[in-house]
Amino acid sequence: xxxxxxxxxxxxxxxxxxxxxxxxxxxxxxxxxxxxxxxxxxxxxxxxxxxxxxxxxxxxxxxxxxxxxxxxxxxxxxxxxxxxxxxxxxxxxxxxxxxxxxxxxxxxxxxxxxxxxxxxxxxxxxxxxxxxxxxxxxxxxxxxxxxxxxxxxxxxxxxxxxxxxxxxxxxxxxxxxxxxxxxxxxxxxxxxxxxxxxxxxxxxxxxxxxxxxxxxxxxxxxxxxxxxxxxxxxxxxxxxxxxxxxxxxxxx
Amino acid sequence: xxxxxxxxxxxxxxxxxxxxxxxxxxxxxxxxxxxxxxxxxxxxxxxxxxxxxxxxxxxxxxxxxxxxxxxxxxxxxxxxxxxxxxxxxxxxxxxxxxxxxxxxxxxxxxxxxxxxxxxxxxxxxxxxxxxxxxxxxxxxxxxxxxxxxxxxxxxxxxxxxxxxxxxxxxxxxxxxxxxxxxxxxxxxxxxxxxxxxxxxxxxxxxxxxxxxxxxxxxxxxxxxxxxxxxxxxxxxxxxxxxxxxxxxxxxx
DNA sequence: CGAGCGGATTTGTGATCACATTATTTTGCC
DNA sequence: GGCAAAATAATGTGATCACAAATCCGCTCG
Numbered sequence: 001x002x003x004x005x006x007x008x009x010x011x012x013x014x015x016x017x018x019x020x021x022x023x024x025x026x027x028x029x030x031x032x033x034x035x036x037x038x039x040x041x042x043x044x045x046x047x048x049x050x051x052x053x054x055x056x057x058x059x060x061x062x063x064x065x066x067x068x069x070x071x072x073x074x075x076x077x078x079x080x081x082x083x084x085x086x087x088x089x090x091x092x093x094x095x096x097x098x099x100x101x102x103x104x105x106x107x108x109x110x111x112x113x114x115x116x117x118x119x120x121x122x123x124x125x126x127x128x129x130x131x132x133x134x135x136x137x138x139x140x141x142x143x144x145x146x147x148x149x150x151x152x153x154x155x156x157x158x159x160x161x162x163x164x165x166x167x168x169x170x171x172x173x174x175x176x177x178x179x180x181x182x183x184x185x186x187x188x189x190x191x192x193x194x195x196x197x198x199x200x201x202x203x204x205x206x207x208x209x210x211x212x213x214x215x216x217x218x219x220x221x222x223x224x225x226x227x228x229x230x231x232x233x234x235x236x237x238x239x240x241x242x243x244x245x246x247x248x249x250x251x252x
Numbered sequence: 253x254x255x256x257x258x259x260x261x262x263x264x265x266x267x268x269x270x271x272x273x274x275x276x277x278x279x280x281x282x283x284x285x286x287x288x289x290x291x292x293x294x295x296x297x298x299x300x301x302x303x304x305x306x307x308x309x310x311x312x313x314x315x316x317x318x319x320x321x322x323x324x325x326x327x328x329x330x331x332x333x334x335x336x337x338x339x340x341x342x343x344x345x346x347x348x349x350x351x352x353x354x355x356x357x358x359x360x361x362x363x364x365x366x367x368x369x370x371x372x373x374x375x376x377x378x379x380x381x382x383x384x385x386x387x388x389x390x391x392x393x394x395x396x397x398x399x400x401x402x403x404x405x406x407x408x409x410x411x412x413x414x415x416x417x418x419x420x421x422x423x424x425x426x427x428x429x430x431x432x433x434x435x436x437x438x439x440x441x442x443x444x445x446x447x448x449x450x451x452x453x454x455x456x457x458x459x460x461x462x463x464x465x466x467x468x469x470x471x472x473x474x475x476x477x478x479x480x481x482x483x484x485x486x487x488x489x490x491x492x493x494x495x496x497x498x499x500x501x502x503x504x
Numbered sequence: 505c506g507a508g509c510g511g512a513t514t515t516g517t518g519a520t521c522a523c524a525t526t527a528t529t530t531t532g533c534c
Numbered sequence: 535g536g537c538a539a540a541a542t543a544a545t546g547t548g549a550t551c552a553c554a555a556a557t558c559c560g561c562t563c564g
Contacts, residue, residue, distance in 0.1 A: 012323075016311075055308065056307065056308055056311050059268075059308050059311070059312060060311060060312060060315050063312050063315065063316070064315070065405060065408070071264075084405070087403050087404075087405050087406060088405065090350060090354075090403075090406075091347070091350065091403075091405065091406055091409065094346040094347060094349075094350050095343070095346060095347070097346075098342060098343065098346050102342075151339050151343075152339075153317060153336070153339050153340065153343065153416075154339060154342075154343055156317070157343070157409065164405075
């Protein structure tokens with residue numbers, strides 16, 4: 001309620017946007033357990049806002065597929081299945097491959113430098129065994145490429161897809177990573193971007209996504225379900241209290 | 253996966269959903285003039301509901317790119333530019349090409365019959381010179397193919413893209429249509445679906461989209477702007493009254 | 505005449521309330 | 535003691551109100 005005067009020229013400072021960003025961040029960081037129920041009043045209580053902005057933020061996330069809503073009425077973090085991973089894999093190969101191809105034509109020198117730096121930081125984190133930073137830098141690397149493509153609608157679509165696969169990307173660590181030949185692929189991608197070789201850039205990006213998500217799909221059990229990235233503490237039937245800190249949010 | 257036809261939101265009777273559907277329908281049918289300002293209270297007044305469901309529906313449409321919101325605060329129907337059309341063209345070629353390829357592997361006999369019927373109805377409408385029905389049937393044809401692909405996330409993404417290009421598809425009539433070799437392409441697509449030839453199905457779908465949207469992009473003026481599908485009655489500066497019937501909406 | 509200024513109106517945002525529906529717990533009967 | 539039915543709590547939905555920022559409009563001054 002007490003809302004100090006917002007900075008004149010800042011970005012979107014609405015509570016709705018802040019709630020949206022908080023939930024998105026929590027999802028990306030895996031602070032929600034897949035299958036976890038999320039109530040409007042709970043989020044509103046944790047963030048200290050009323051139901052109104054929470055409703056709008058959650059509704060949007062449901063529309064984007066980041067949460068799902070049962071016909072009765074409860075918002076949940078979606079559970080992942082092999083079929084969903086394979087569908088997302090194929091879509092992401094198309095769109096992120098397209099973005100890489102566009103980036104090969106449009107990337108500036110400074111943007112390629114950003115991409116190269118991110119690639120170095122991935123290696124640095126990986127040699128330290130720091131998989132949290134590793135994951136973060138992999139994300140930065142990819143989005144540095146997509147930013148260079150300069151296609152706003154395409155970028156928005158890709159962000160939505162990452163929001164759905166993101167929480168399960170933890171599953172790639174550490175087994176998959178250790179067996180990965182990632183560095184060579186990323187180097188070929190960077191070389192292709194610099195040379196303006198769109199076909200190679202696309203192919204390298206597609207291969208990267210195919211390998212990662214095919215691996216995740218292979219983790220499904222006999223029913224096609226995939227275990228959560230961070231196994232939820234669902235031992236028995238814990239009654240979630242209002243202060244259940246399944247995720248930490250702040251509106252800053 | 254036995255994924256026949258699960259109605260995801262079939263039984264959603266909420267006002268929010270009805271407002272969303274109404275606005276979506278109005279956009280698809282070109283009842284909004286590109287650039288037109290749309291206020292929450294106006295929509296609420298026309299539909300006879302309060303601001304709450306209107307806000308959530310419009311917010312979602314803004315997130316999907318069907319409307320756009322200025323940093324100040326006014327919701328508008330986006331204006332189309334050559335760059336946007338070309339971006340949408342390339343994205344749609346990827347995603348709808350992918351859907352056609354998937355459909356070639358998954359389409360049932362009944363689904364192919366639906367697709368074939370839609371193709372016949374396009375020709376029937378076209379020989380009658382009935383471009384309204386023509387457009388509707390083209391849409392049905394495409395979405396019959398995408399439904400056969402049985403990829404729910406992919407379908408949702410494609411629907412969002414059609415929402416952005418849809419209002420401008422009127423521009424294809426009648427000049428583009430009369431010079432089109434559409435029937436042959438659709439027939440080859442159907443043959444490929446029946447034969448399970450994914451590569452050909454994809455190629456035919458890509459060609460269809462490339463030709464249509466390249467044509468629309470070519471209609472841009474020297475500034476890259478593309479005229480609205482239905483030229484708005486913006487002679488001078490008409491002050492929109494509360495009952496201004498720029499679009500007709502009803503909540504069922 | 506035209507540009508700047510100030511008040512009035514418009515408009516999106518967030519909070520709060522009321523309500524219907526669903527979920528959960530308690531009660532009552534055999 | 536087990537199970538169904540009633541009572542209670544939880545939860546999403548929609549309407550309404552208050553408010554601040556943005557827009558609009560008429561006025562005055564140069």
